[in-house]
Amino acid sequence: MVTKEEVLEEYGLDQLDESRNVSLSEEELENDSKGQLIKKAGQLRDRRNELNQMASERASKRDDLNAKTREKVDEAQEHRESRDELNEQVQEHKESRNELNAQANELFDEVEEMKQDLELGSGKSIEELKEEIEDLEFKQQTEVLGTEEERELIEKIESKREKLAEKKGKVDQSDELEELIEEAEEVRSEASTHHQKVTELADEAQEHHNQMIEAYREADEIRDEADAMHELFVEAQEAADQHHEDFVRVQKRLRELDKEEEEEKKEEREAKMEEEREEAEEIYQKFKEGETLDTEDLMKLQKTGLL
Secondary structure, three states, X not given: OOOHHHHHHHOOOOOOOHHHOOOOOHHHHHXXXXXXXXXXXXXXXXXXXXXXXXXXXXXXXXXXXXXXXXXXXXXXXXXXXXXXXHHHHHHHHHHHHHHXXXXXHHHHHHHHHHHHHHOOOOOOOHHHHHHHHHHHHHHHHHOOOOHXXXXXXXXXXXXXXXXXXXXXXXXXXXXXXXXXXXXXXXXXXXXXXXXXXXXXXXXXXXXXXXXXXXXXXXXXXXXXXXXXXXXXXXXXXXXXXXXXXXXXXXXXXXHHHHHHHHHHHHHHHHHHHXXXXXXXXXXXXXXXXXXXXXXXXXXXXXXXXXX
């Protein structure tokens, strides 16, 4: 099983350095100053972007590996289909071979039966009979024989000549046998051709089977790498999501602080306006009582609308 570290090394990707991650505690979120939070938000944003880039690279590599896995599975499937098609052809040729062998066996059985009927297989062959006759005739011509011996020799020669003539007659009548033998041999030859195809196609089917097994093995290896790369992607993406979540929390807190500042400023403005209004009323009262006002007092009355 491939490890995440091995996958990172193989594809030249950086490991996730957790020491560079930016943390955010509830205490920091509630108590840090606006300036500190603005700095923290920048750190969270920058680290989030780095982690998103890392996650994107890992996702891209994972998708490439998944695509290669599918290619290998498709390749294996093609070999499977080729193997199955070839095995079907093997079966067809086997059936044809077996049928032809059975047919050839029947024909050769007929040949043997016909030979037995013609008795061509029994006794001496035509060539043997010819040689024996020639030997006996040579003996008759070259040796001095008594009357009885010569008569017996002549009878032997005549007997063998009769057997030879009978044998030749049967052979002359065996054209049908020769045709049957030829047909049987042709059928057997055709069966051998189918057997040769069985051997060739079976070897080819086995080669596709071996390639299918190898393709599935490679697909499993690549799938393991893709799974490890997906774990690495999730690792980076979850860290990026956490940084984004913290970044959003800081931004929300900053908006709250901005709102609080606005409210404080508003309260200050209102308090100042109230103070100015009260001071202007005092000046206006003095004015009504006939006191002389200086320029600054007059401006204060104009500002509050009392003059």
